[in-house]
Amino acid sequence: MHNILALKLNRFATLSQEDIDAIGNACRHSIHTARARRDIIREGDAAPHVILIIDGWAARYKTLPDGRRQIVSLLLPGDLCDHDIFLLDEMDHSIGALTPVTYAEMPREPLETMCRDRPSLARALRLDSLVVAAIQREWTVSLGQRTARERVAHLFCEIFARLEMVVLTDKNRCEMPLTQIDLGEVTGMTAVHINRTLQELRREGLIVLDNRILTIPDRRALMRAGMFNPSYLHRHIAQQKPSPTAALG
Amino acid sequence: MHNILALKLNRFATLSQEDIDAIGNACRHSIHTARARRDIIREGDAAPHVILIIDGWAARYKTLPDGRRQIVSLLLPGDLCDHDIFLLDEMDHSIGALTPVTYAEMPREPLETMCRDRPSLARALRLDSLVVAAIQREWTVSLGQRTARERVAHLFCEIFARLEMVVLTDKNRCEMPLTQIDLGEVTGMTAVHINRTLQELRREGLIVLDNRILTIPDRRALMRAGMFNPSYLHRHIAQQKPSPTAALG
DNA sequence: CGGCTGCTTGAACTTGTTCAACAGCGGTGG
DNA sequence: CCACCGCTGTTGAACAAGTTCAAGCAGCCG
Numbered sequence: 001m002h003n004i005l006a007l008k009l010n011r012f013a014t015l016s017q018e019d020i021d022a023i024g025n026a027c028r029h030s031i032h033t034a035r036a037r038r039d040i041i042r043e044g045d046a047a048p049h050v051i052l053i054i055d056g057w058a059a060r061y062k063t064l065p066d067g068r069r070q071i072v073s074l075l076l077p078g079d080l081c082d083h084d085i086f087l088l089d090e091m092d093h094s095i096g097a098l099t100p101v102t103y104a105e106m107p108r109e110p111l112e113t114m115c116r117d118r119p120s121l122a123r124a125l126r127l128d129s130l131v132v133a134a135i136q137r138e139w140t141v142s143l144g145q146r147t148a149r150e151r152v153a154h155l156f157c158e159i160f161a162r163l164e165m166v167v168l169t170d171k172n173r174c175e176m177p178l179t180q181i182d183l184g185e186v187t188g189m190t191a192v193h194i195n196r197t198l199q200e201l202r203r204e205g206l207i208v209l210d211n212r213i214l215t216i217p218d219r220r221a222l223m224r225a226g227m228f229n230p231s232y233l234h235r236h237i238a239q240q241k242p243s244p245t246a247a248l249g
Numbered sequence: 250m251h252n253i254l255a256l257k258l259n260r261f262a263t264l265s266q267e268d269i270d271a272i273g274n275a276c277r278h279s280i281h282t283a284r285a286r287r288d289i290i291r292e293g294d295a296a297p298h299v300i301l302i303i304d305g306w307a308a309r310y311k312t313l314p315d316g317r318r319q320i321v322s323l324l325l326p327g328d329l330c331d332h333d334i335f336l337l338d339e340m341d342h343s344i345g346a347l348t349p350v351t352y353a354e355m356p357r358e359p360l361e362t363m364c365r366d367r368p369s370l371a372r373a374l375r376l377d378s379l380v381v382a383a384i385q386r387e388w389t390v391s392l393g394q395r396t397a398r399e400r401v402a403h404l405f406c407e408i409f410a411r412l413e414m415v416v417l418t419d420k421n422r423c424e425m426p427l428t429q430i431d432l433g434e435v436t437g438m439t440a441v442h443i444n445r446t447l448q449e450l451r452r453e454g455l456i457v458l459d460n461r462i463l464t465i466p467d468r469r470a471l472m473r474a475g476m477f478n479p480s481y482l483h484r485h486i487a488q489q490k491p492s493p494t495a496a497l498g
Numbered sequence: 499c500g501g502c503t504g505c506t507t508g509a510a511c512t513t514g515t516t517c518a519a520c521a522g523c524g525g526t527g528g
Numbered sequence: 529c530c531a532c533c534g535c536t537g538t539t540g541a542a543c544a545a546g547t548t549c550a551a552g553c554a555g556c557c558g
Contacts, residue, residue, distance in 0.1 A: 062390045064476050070393040072386040082382065084375050092383050092481040126333050129378070133331065134341050136385045137321040141311045143392035144319040144437030148546070179504060188393030193546055195506065227313050232341040397514070428536065442514055444538060 003027065005052055008078035008166050012124040012237055019121050022114050027052055027104040034058075034097040041081075041095045047088040049105035051081045056101035057177055061185065062093045071185040073136060074098075074159070078166040082132075083111065083125045099177045127237065134232040143188050146227065148197045151187045153226030156207060160216060161230055176214035201225070252276065254301055257327035257415050261373040261486060268370050271363050276301060276353040283307075283346040290330075290344045296337040298354035300330045305350035306426055310434065311342045320434040322385060323347075323408070327415040331381075332360065332374045348426045376486065383481040392437050395476065397446045400436045402475030405456060409465060410479055425463035450474070 005027065006020045013019075031054070034040050040058060041048050058075040072093060075081070081095060086108045115122035135158070142151050156176075163174045180198070184191040201207045206222050208215040216222050223229075254276065255269045262268075280303070283289050289307060290297050307324040321342060324330070330344060335357045364371035384407070391400050405425075412423045429447070433440040450456045455471050457464040465471050472478075 060386070062386065064390070064394060066476075068394040070390045072389045072393075082379060084379065087372065087376050088379055088483060089486050090480070092483070093386060123336065127336050130331060130333065130337055133382060133385065136382065136389065137309070137311065137342060139389050140321040140385065140392060141313070141319045143389060144321075144434075145313060145317040181504080185393075190547055191505085192507090192548080196546090199506090227315075231339070234337060234341070237338050429538095430536080439515060440537085441516080441539090445514090448538090 004054055004078040004166055005080065009121070009124040009128060011165065011235065012127040013120045015120065015124070019118055022118060022121065026106050026110045026114055027054075030105040030107075032103055032105060034101045034103065036097055036099050036101075039094055039096045040101070040103065041091055043091050043094045045091045047086050047091055049107050050083055050085055050111060051075075051095065052104045052106060053077050053079050054102040054104055056097060056099040056103075058095055058097050058101050058103075059182070059186075060093050060095050069185050070188065071182065073132075073139070074186065076159070076162055076166070077168060079132075080125075080128065083129065098182060127234075131232075131234050134234065138232050148187070148189055148193055149200060150226050151189070152183065152194065152197050152201060153206065153222050154228050155183070155187060155226070156214060156216065157219075157223050157226050157228035157230070158233075160214070160219075161233055161235070165233075165235065172217065172219065173213055173215045175212060176209060177212050253303055253327040253415055254329065258370070258373040258377060260414065260484065261376040262369045264369065264373070268367055271367060271370065275355050275359045275363055276303075279354040279356075281352055281354060283350045283352065285346055285348050285350075288343055288345045289350070289352065290340055292340050292343045294340045296335050296340055298356050299332055299334055299360060300324075300344065301353045301355060302326050302328050303351040303353055305346060305348040305352075307344055307346050307350050307352070308431070308435075309342050309344050318434050319437065320431065322381075322388070323435065325408070325411055325415070326417060328381075329374075329377065332378060347431060376483075380481075380483050383483065387481050397436070397438055397442055398449060399475050400438070401432065401443065401446050401450060402455065402471050403477050404432070404435060404475070405463060405465065406468075406472050406475050406477035406479070407482075409463070409468075410482055410484070414482075414484065421466065421468065422462055422464045424461060425458060426461050 003020060003024050006015060006023050009015060009023075030049070034056075040051060043062070053075045055077055057077075059071045060073045060075065060081075061069055061071045063069045075095065085091075115125065138154075138158070142154055146154060159176070160169060160174050163169050168174060178186070180191045180194045183189075183194045183198075187194065189197075198207070198209060202209065204225075205217060206225055208217065252269060252273050255264060255272050258264060258272075279298070283305075289300060292311070302324045304326055306326075308320040309322045309324065309330075310318055310320045312318045324344065334340075364374065387403075387407070391403055395403060408425070409418060409423050412418050417423060427435070429440045429443045432438075432443045432447075436443065438446075447456070447458060451458065453474075454466060455474055457466065
């Protein structure tokens, strides 16, 4: 399995080799790279091709007139900007690379053809969108109700779980390329307070964060600290619910 | 146009009379009501029929283990819980009535048939989902970056604009049945602070809020106070972008 | 070497919270 | 009809969480 999108969708549907090849074909033709801190798409642009993050971390963000900036979601390898984004008139937010990023631009037609011809793939993409929406809701909860400590702990739990699904974790470790400024823009706090919160979590032995590698010595403890309940990630979804169009074999 | 969903989708596609009838049929069979403060669906339930709010206000919300509660979105008349919600294994959040609510439960099969047979309707529903996602992102921005005053001003602008799209405003007035506790759970603040913020907005002449009716004397001023830029609502979307499947006449 | 970016620390300050009390209003039951 | 209850809104005062401003340090890259 060398296609990261297929790898991620695999949990939603048993994909055939042809399905996987179809994804590969839709991606193959326009691979791009972006330097760290560069925008990939900007607010106000015409809605573009669908973007698939292949390697590196990116973020959707919005900027207020006075310069305040909020990262509204993280795009990790295997993540897609909405798969029917091209229906919109124009982008209402920007997507920027946080690290160097490799991404594929998937044009509209092949994607629509693929969805029309391969219902199980279409279904997997729709499920993926539902999970993306659930993540966005959970961020709303974090920003609205959780304290600084809980927010950071929750965020780390979420990132770890998401990376795990695309096999980008190693035991209890994963990459954590976000700067403290980035973490501030994600959690709606200042970088200064992020710094103090990280120190607190370190002091309690909940995290080790060194050289852009995050280690979680005791996952349950961190989950408790962040009140992290992973059910919103729908990791163990029924492979195929009974449906009129379900495949027979 | 007596179907509120058709009324809302109308801005995304020129719906034929048959389209409108199809929506009507999918809704007609199971109209329910919920008393104020009652749950319509609860977290952990099996993913249900799709719910369409016909009258009254509801909210999606999540509760933390210690009782803190965050309203993650408002469902106003014409709003739908995700149109392919039934793909999920179980609900990761609850939906509760804030006022007495009339809603329709739309079962899976008729909805899927409708989408398969009526591409322009399917497209309109997908666009609607994209706008719902954009609203969720904007709430993330509010909670992460906006001050109390800006949050409340922004929320009122958004609600007014959304109600306007389904013709539920009257000049510069609309209903505002949310209690100060509700507003607190929406904006991630305490009811006490909502109270003080409302007073501030009133004192400045930005809002009049009396007897559950909101009046906005100067809309531009309130938009400025909340840094409200409505483009994320995609109110003026191109009716039909060129597409291989676009109708010819 | 010099300059940039990211991390750390301290101290004063601001925003919003908490706790507590009370007022108004509508509905209910004696 | 009146007393009472529960819910919503209002107010004050003490408090806590997170911000702001400012300075300094370490590491890295050209």
